[in-house]
Amino acid sequence: KLRSAVNHLRGDLQQARSWAIKENVIVRAQFTSRGYVIGVEGGQVLLRRELPAGVNIKLSATTFNDDDLDGNPDTSFNGRGIPVPGVAGDLGKVVIVGRAGSRQININTVGRIQMT
Numbered sequence: 431k432l433r434s435a436v437n438h439l440r441g442d443l444q445q446a447r448s449w450a451i452k453e454n455v456i457v458r459a460q461f462t463s464r465g466y467v468i469g470v471e472g473g474q475v476l477l478r479r480e481l482p483a484g485v486n487i488k489l490s491a492t493t494f495n496d497d498d499l500d501g502n503p504d505t506s507f508n509g510r511g512i513p514v515p516g517v518a519g520d521l522g523k524v525v526i527v528g529r530a531g532s533r534q535i536n537i538n539t540v541g542r543i544q545m546t
Contacts, residue, residue: 431483431484431485431529432485432529432532432533433530434482435481435482436526439466440535440543442459442466442468442477442479443535444543445468445477446459446476446507447507447511447541447543450507450508450509450511451509451510451511454509455471456470456506457469457470457471457476457506457507458470458471459505461487461489461492461494461502461504461524462487463488464481464486464487465480465481467479471506481526485526485528486526487524487526488525488527489502491523491525491534492522492524492525494522494523494524505524511541512539512540512541513541521538521539522536523535
């Protein structure tokens, strides 16, 4: 379950980055302990995914900021596919935990998405 959830999240973040580039818009991924929502900033939801039972996002270890002040960390990609300039909280990691341990996905300054 954990491996599958991490692979889905990594792929969905890569898709969010691709959407941002293709449409030249800001695409935001917002995380809760039970899943995440990806959408065009200020508009259309592109994807909503709930994690399987026993797998959660560890918000206390996730290092993205809460840019829209709704209590949930988020990250955004701009039309060039990089984290939104000037928002240091869009760089960092999201940590996913399950019975088999934990994994993390990192996003760096050029928008590269890596799983560790």
